[in-house]
Amino acid sequence: MGRYLIGRVLQAVGVLWAAFTLSFAGLYLLPGDPVDMATNAATGTPVDAAAAAEMRARYGLDQPLWTQYWTALGHAVRGDFGHSISTGQTVTAALGEALPSTLALAGAGLLLALLGGVALALAAAYTERPWLRGLLTALPPIGASIPGFWVGLILLQVFSFRLRLVPAFGGSGFGATVLPAITVAIPVGAVIAQVLYASLVRTWRQPFVAVALAKGASRWWVQSRHVLRPAAAPAFTVAGLWVGSVLAGVVVTETVFSRPGVGRLAQESVLHEDIPVVQGIVVFAALAFVTVNLLVDLAYPLLDPRVVREHSRKERAHA
Incomplete structure (x- = not known):
């Protein structure tokens, strides 16, 4: 270990x-x-x-x-990325001002992606109606293939310009965050749904599932108590791997919705070739990515202890 x-x-x-x-x-x-x-x-x-x-x-x-x-x-x-060439402000201070809005949007988008992706996969694996399963399993590939900026523009056109339910640009609070969060969540949630559904299907075919059903347990009980945990490990890993994509999606989404944050800071810094700020943003994104994936790696053995056993077996084989 x-x-x-x-x-x-x-x-x-x-x-x-x-x-x-x-x-x-x-x-x-x-x-x-x-x-x-x-x-x-x-x-x-x-x-x-x-x-x-x-x-x-x-x-x-x-x-x-x-x-x-x-x-x-x-x-x-030492955590010192110097000063912005354009403004003279320290890179740490510039990121500190931009991060709260970006982290709030990334967190909301990832939460929606997890909830939506898991719910869609569970529903597709649970239903016994072929037409409904076909419909549900067709949605993730569509969501994963649609460009994020296009989703954002469509949501703006429908809910902001036509229905006028939420502000189009800027703003704060729930109304100004819901459309950007959905824009960030759709591609990530689609991938999570695809991976989790495939894992659920494989787990449903295991002998212990047939034994549980033979004992009279309901499909929902078997799925929630016996199938979900072993099937969740691959989707859990994918969610961690897609943190980098979430951050990239937030940068694009902030530009589309004219939200303050790291996206706008990155855009302005690239235009001015502000090297210290751009590099600070890149390293921060990498730090967020490796931190989340490290946490996933540390939690993975709790979901599937076979990972550590397999790692130990390979070490003994190479010794």
């Missing part, structure tokens, strides 16, 4: 390092000068060469690329 946990933690650290390194390389390969773009955006006119050189020295952009990388990596390990 200890080696299993250590291995998962080391994998998480490796993912974070890779996210930082790849984002650093990709951002510094972009054409254009972030200092020139930042100063032009702030003043509307180019600044003189001396002021631009002073600004590059202040942010360490005049140093060799490898020096910049190791300096930035050392600071990032």
Whole structure:
């Protein structure tokens, strides 16, 4: 068990390092000068060469690329991503202002995805009517294939512009969050429903299920008490893997619905080539992804103890 946990933690650290390194390389390969773009955006006119050189020295952009990388990596390990080139605000403060709205939307979207996906899979596996099962199992592929921004635009058109039930852009509270949360939830919930339904079908075919039914237990009792827990492990893993997709979907959704948050901050930072802010956002997204997946990995043995036994067997085989 200890080696299993250590291995998962080391994998998480490796993912974070890779996210930082790849984002650093990709951002510094972009054409254009972030200092020139930042100063032009702030003043509307180019600044003189001396002021631009002073600004590059202040942010360490005049140093060799490898020096910049190791300096930035050392600071990032301590949670310091520097200052925004555009605003001068610390990256940590900028993320702190944007995160509450984004986390609220991501949490609401993931909750709706879990509730909707699980309910749809349970209903499809429980029903004995072929036409209803066919209808329910046809919905997840449709939901997974529809682009998120298109869903958001359709929801805006119907519920905001035509029915006027919720505000179209901005705002706060339940009315301003429900449509963005549904937009985020549909593709994730569709994948969860597909995986859980397939796992439920496989579990329904196990001998212990036939024994429980033969003893007179109802289909609902068997599904809730005997089938759901062993079938939930794959869907639980998929939900963790899709956290990164939830965050990506939130960024797009915030842009569509003009909501404040990390999405708008990322959009503005990319436009201005604000390297410290963009890199901070990338590393934060990677941190959220690996943290949730690490928690999933730690919880997985509780759902299926065979995982640890199989891991131990492989270690003994390689020893």
